[in-house]
Amino acid sequence: MRKEWLLRGIAALGSVGLLIPLAACGSSSASGDKVELTMMESLTTPVRTVLLKKLIKQFEAKNPDITVDLVSPPTDSADQTIRQTLQSGEGIDVLEVRDTTVGGFSTNGWLTDMSSSLEKWDGWGNLTTNAQNSAKNSAGKIWYLPYGFYGLSLYYRTDLIKQAGFSNPPTTWSELLHQASAIQDTSAKRYGYAFRGGSNADSNVVAAIEAYVAKDLDTTNAFKLKSGKTIFSSSEAQKAVDTYFKLYKQASPPSSSSWGYPEMVQGFSNGSTAFLLQDPEVIATLAKSTSIKESQWDTAPLLKGPSGIAVQPVATAGWGIAKSSQHQAAALKLVEFLGSDSPATTFAKQNNLVPIVKSALTSDYYKTGKWKAYATMQGDPEHYLNVTQPREVSWWNDWVQKSDSQIQEVLLGKLTTKELLSSWDQYWTQKWKA
Numbered sequence: 045m046r047k048e049w050l051l052r053g054i055a056a057l058g059s060v061g062l063l064i065p066l067a068a069c070g071s072s073s074a075s076g077d078k079v080e081l082t083m084m085e086s087l088t089t090p091v092r093t094v095l096l097k098k099l100i101k102q103f104e105a106k107n108p109d110i111t112v113d114l115v116s117p118p119t120d121s122a123d124q125t126i127r128q129t130l131q132s133g134e135g136i137d138v139l140e141v142r143d144t145t146v147g148g149f150s151t152n153g154w155l156t157d158m159s160s161s162l163e164k165w166d167g168w169g170n171l172t173t174n175a176q177n178s179a180k181n182s183a184g185k186i187w188y189l190p191y192g193f194y195g196l197s198l199y200y201r202t203d204l205i206k207q208a209g210f211s212n213p214p215t216t217w218s219e220l221l222h223q224a225s226a227i228q229d230t231s232a233k234r235y236g237y238a239f240r241g242g243s244n245a246d247s248n249v250v251a252a253i254e255a256y257v258a259k260d261l262d263t264t265n266a267f268k269l270k271s272g273k274t275i276f277s278s279s280e281a282q283k284a285v286d287t288y289f290k291l292y293k294q295a296s297p298p299s300s301s302s303w304g305y306p307e308m309v310q311g312f313s314n315g316s317t318a319f320l321l322q323d324p325e326v327i328a329t330l331a332k333s334t335s336i337k338e339s340q341w342d343t344a345p346l347l348k349g350p351s352g353i354a355v356q357p358v359a360t361a362g363w364g365i366a367k368s369s370q371h372q373a374a375a376l377k378l379v380e381f382l383g384s385d386s387p388a389t390t391f392a393k394q395n396n397l398v399p400i401v402k403s404a405l406t407s408d409y410y411k412t413g414k415w416k417a418y419a420t421m422q423g424d425p426e427h428y429l430n431v432t433q434p435r436e437v438s439w440w441n442d443w444v445q446k447s448d449s450q451i452q453e454v455l456l457g458k459l460t461t462k463e464l465l466s467s468w469d470q471y472w473t474q475k476w477k478a
Contacts, residue, residue: 084117235316274473352427
């Protein structure tokens with residue numbers, strides 16, 4: 045995914061006070077005083093910041109007793125800035141929280157549990173099941189309200205699969221290997237698949253493994269089987285990784301061993317590769333591209349495993365409230381506003397996210413065209429499982445570095461796929477026992 049999740053800190057908070065109910069907290073707005081909230085975003089971009097400011101103006105118009113100061117640190121240092129501000133205990137009310145930062149933030153006592161308030165909120169029922177489930181952690185606490193989801197789908201070149209004699213895109217990982225291999229023509233510099241060998245290469249490998257072990261998968265912790273063992277211990281995992289790495293050997297450019305998001309999308313858009321696994325933001329990227337026509341590409345649902353089930357490892361982020369905020373009630377109003385139908389749909393559309401509200405998924409925007417694949421998956425949870433990966437653990441960044449490094453070793457012939465899976469199995473087994 046292009047949205048690379050940054051390393052979270054493990055700074056400790058000296059003492060944590062008792063949780064104060066939101067309704068009893070907050071501003072002195074009841075007495076007529078104006079409340080000033082400080083809101084801090086993490087995945088900062090100029091366009092996104094402009095959009096947030098527009099939404100904030102709408103909120104302020106509906107809540108004239110509340111003003112919001114949006115702080116937009118550079119993306120590369122944003123999480124560190126948020127962490128330091130939270131640690132100081134002042135200067136922040138509402139903040140962007142991601143599935144990779146929520147663990148550290150909540151463990152240190154920096155976030156407010158919004159569960160008792162949001163479950164009574166009249167907008168809770170308007171959220172998709174996926175949004176409700178993703179909002180709550182295993183203990184039922186809500187540290188942040190998601191604003192949308194990043195999820196994989198298959199992008200395919202309609203022109204290239206037609207030239208190869210295929211009338212439809214692949215629906216399974218094995219079909220992808222078959223079609224990509226058939227399309228490959230190195231003499232013409234045409235390749236089947238945009239392989240991800242660079243940063244976050246583990247994400248696509250794990251997606252394949254999860255599809256192959258889907259029937260035995262623990263959807264609440266998608267690195268585990270229902271038996272409690274890791275997914276990497278399964279015999280089906282071996283079949284998955286063998287299929288996946290054949291995509292590199294038989295159907296990908298040699299240079300893709302180091303490809304990340306930009307190279308993958310470029311290879312697809314310029315016609316070098318026929319298939320691409322990526323997030324929905326690619327829809328907007330390709331729509332603006334001058335090197336590919338709309339008629340030359342489309343999207344298809346995520347690939348299924350042998351059991352006929354695809355597994356969607358959902359990545360998400362959202363808005364949380366700092367425990368140290370002196371304006372809990374006003375901050376909750378802002379979070380609820382951003383999660384309501386119109387603002388939530390606007391934010392999801394303009395940031396190319398799978399939306400959190402039911403009304404958006406039933407609109408033509410998401411039901412037709414390039415977004416149709418995502419609507420198909422959302423509407424068929426039996427065959428397209430939304431699962432939660434253990435991204436909140438403190439060692440997640442260490443895992444990404446380890447797995448990416450070992451994938452490189454496999455590509456270079458220094459490590460077998462069997463050794464790769466054994467190493468991953470041992471790593472997670474030991475971490476969970478610790």
